[in-house]
Amino acid sequence: MHVRSTHLSGSSRRGLRPAIALGLITSRNYQQGRRSQASEQGLTLIECLVAIVIITLTVVAITPPIMLATASRIQSRKVEKANQVAQGELDRVRLLVERGTYALNDLPGTTGAINSASNISSFGAATGSPTGGLLYSTASCNTYPGTTPVGVTDLIRVDVDGDCTPEYVMQVFRTPGYAPTPPAITATSVPFSFEMGVRVYAYYPPPQAFLPLDTTKASLRMGTGPLDIAGGKRRPMAVLYSKMARNDSSRSLGQLCIQNGGTTAACSY
Numbered sequence: 001m002h003v004r005s006t007h008l009s010g011s012s013r014r015g016l017r018p019a020i021a022l023g024l025i026t027s028r029n030y031q032q033g034r035r036s037q038a039s040e041q042g043l044t045l046i047e048c049l050v051a052i053v054i055i056t057l058t059v060v061a062i063t064p065p066i067m068l069a070t071a072s073r074i075q076s077r078k079v080e081k082a083n084q085v086a087q088g089e090l091d092r093v094r095l096l097v098e099r100g101t102y103a104l105n106d107l108p109g110t111t112g113a114i115n116s117a118s119n120i121s122s123f124g125a126a127t128g129s130p131t132g133g134l135l136y137s138t139a140s141c142n143t144y145p146g147t148t149p150v151g152v153t154d155l156i157r158v159d160v161d162g163d164c165t166p167e168y169v170m171q172v173f174r175t176p177g178y179a180p181t182p183p184a185i186t187a188t189s190v191p192f193s194f195e196m197g198v199r200v201y202a203y204y205p206p207p208q209a210f211l212p213l214d215t216t217k218a219s220l221r222m223g224t225g226p227l228d229i230a231g232g233k234r235r236p237m238a239v240l241y242s243k244m245a246r247n248d249s250s251r252s253l254g255q256l257c258i259q260n261g262g263t264t265a266a267c268s269y
Helices: 012-038 046-097 253-258
Strands: 135-137 158-159 167-175 193-202 238-245
Touching: 046 167, 046 193, 046 238
Parallel strands: 135 158
Antiparallel strands: 158 167, 167 193, 193 238
16 A cells, blocks of 8 residues: 655745745734724723713812702792791790690790780891700700790791700790780780791801801802892891780680780680
8 A cells, every 4th residue: 555645846846935925924923913903992081081071071060050059949949948947936925825834934024015006017027046045846955934024126036956055046026915904014924915026047057157147048149158148138038927816715816806906805715
């Protein structure tokens, strides 16, 4: 049996050398082309700078609206809490009056002259210092109401989160009202009906200066600074007025009629 030899002759080997060399060159060029193509797929320095500029402009454009929205939301929460404080004080006094078990010291101070018909909303703002005095709190540090009525020009500090540190100050006041027996009520008489007002201001602790107080309610608007300051005065965040009358007295309706401007002859007293 004859075995075919696989050895190539010298001329054949010389013929393969150019083909092998060409193949190596082609493979090298292909690898270099891939590396070049891979490097061209990356970001250039200019493209990176353009991307940074675009991101910066976007952040600068959206930051002010976000800050304004956040500030307005915080201000809305303060106003809402101030309204709750004012409504809570009115409800506290109303509950005492409706039960009929209250003394003069349980009520706020009075405004104007005895039996006057002055408008309670026109009464001036408080002038007392908000850094001391009574504290209205949900915690054990509560010192309001005290043994004597709070003066109409005094401020009551209000703690809403129970840490014995005030977040608000409020001014409470009422008209002298009417007693069960006409025609007059004295400064020591317990009224059966009267008008009551509550103004709640934001509390800013020292070293911030205490600004004079105004009686016009602050208007909510867009902004990042204090929104309750106007004309160099601090405006209340909540202002509520209400009429109070005992419901266990046969003469309550007549007293309320007189309080609203009627006379003893015209009202069923």
